[in-house]
Amino acid sequence: MIIQGTETLTSLIHILSESLLTPVIILLVISVIIVILSFGGVINEYISRKPISSKELEDLIRKVSFSNNVSEMKSVIEKSNLFDYQKEILVRIANNHDIGSDARKALASELISSEETRLIKKTNKTDILIKVGPILGLLGTLIPLGPGLASLGTGDISVLAQALTIAFDTTVTGLSVGALSYLISKYKKQWYESDLINVETIAEAELETLNKW
Incomplete structure (x- = not known):
């Protein structure tokens, strides 16, 4: 009875495992599409990005620091080569020049x-695909190997060959998705971190100037 129960559970797991192959392949295809679109977006962003240089940043900080009023400060910021979202943050800080220094700093x-x-x-x-891509590749590797190895016992080499082909293809695809996703996330985070540091630096100069008035 115990043996029969174990065989039933084993058969159920086997069926469940084999049924996962198609969803895994579909998810891998979707992952590849996402990575391709993301890679294209990174290339486009790289071409269109024109971050300010360290010299421009230095000049901007000096202009902000020596501004005589809020209007002049906002004009300096808006005429700079900062990205639009950076300008928006700094202008909003300047617009709140009439609140307390602590509140302005918190804002x-x-x-x-x-x-x-x-x-x-x-x-x-x-970021998700960095981990999910290799996992899907591993699943795509292991799932078809079960039937493939089973067919080896019956001498059906063609089934094993097909299983190995699927296993290698999914492994390569999953690892490629993970690797490309890592590179995309790495470079985008470096860009954004640099942009935020620039905003923080200018904001510090801006807050110091507003506190003097």
């Missing part, structure tokens, strides 16, 4: 933190 911190959260979300997909 600046919140604005920068919110922007950081928004930028992090832009790498969520590839």
